[in-house]
Amino acid sequence: MEHDDSAQGDFESTLKIHARQLVESLEHGDFGEAVQLINDLNKVRDRGLYHEVGKLTRELHNAIVNFQLDPRVPHAKEVSQITDATERLNYVVTMTEKAANRTMDLVEQSSPLVNGIGAEAQSLSADWGRFMRREMGAEGFRDLARRIELFLANSERDSVQVSAQLNDILLAQDYQDLTGQVIKRVTQLVTEVEGNLLKLVLMASQVDRFAGIEHDHAVLRAEQEQQKEPSHGEGPQIHADKREDVASNQDDVDDLLSSLGF
């Protein structure tokens, strides 16, 4: 980086000295020397520009090799790291979906059993009350006794099943460990890519300085803003509780809506 600054500094001091000489030679009517000075200036500028473009190209090449984006490179792995990351994230989607469905399957199997136990207990409880209040005849009691016996047997059987299903629900959460590891690795890759991109951007800005190119940042930002139109949806908000423009929970949403007259 120090070297870059000195290259840029050389260019700028040369530019200053030559500009002064250029004015002087023009004032003296020495056009031959003036043209010679302009040529020199161009040469210094071109040298700096080639130097920076060269560095940028080299760095780009390194980045491509590092991430194995180019399948023609002999030591490229079977797939590039980016493709690999995409596959890993797809794996996370599949795993979480499978776990969610497995969990819901088990809940849907368990609910009727628990509901059945609850409903039968309620009905037996009512009849038991009638028996205790001596509102039940011998025939009624024989029937009640038979139902209680059946209920006890069913409860025992169903609770074993529900217990097993609860255990399976617990096991279905094992995806968290695996997907967590995958996501951590992808996060690492993204951080690396970001770091390298930043390096490239810095080098490109050096090229821009030599070439005298200026970007209209306001226009670029406006373009980005336009792409973020709220109608398209942004998905879940991270750090919602720290942002003013985001409702952090349902109460916030309700407050906002009621302030609008809902």
Place this chain on the structure above:
Amino acid sequence: MKILIVDDFSTMRRIIKNLLRDLGFTNTAEADDGTTALPMLHSGSFDFLVTDWNMPGMTGIDLLRAVRADDRLKHLPVLMVTAEAKRDQIIEAAQAGVNGYVVKPFTAQVLKEKIEKIFERVNG
């Protein structure tokens, strides 16, 4: 009471379907975005629409606008169940004529409250 559930994730549709069944609404149908939901709404006499916002194809907010712009559907109660939580978006949905707005992740209790509130207002 016939309810259409629109969400691009099948697991979320299944969660909402289960919660609705617990609330006593057993007659439900599913669509994975606005484009598939609209023809269903047109042909199938639905009484209630639960929709996500962010979906490929046609988004939930566009579906809501299409419903409100349609003479036969414009009175259909619409509940938005979405992860979109920006204030601007909630205001946008309110202005487009949404009847309720639930942010994900949500609880069964919140869903129940919002649905009951909508029916109270529709019937009252």
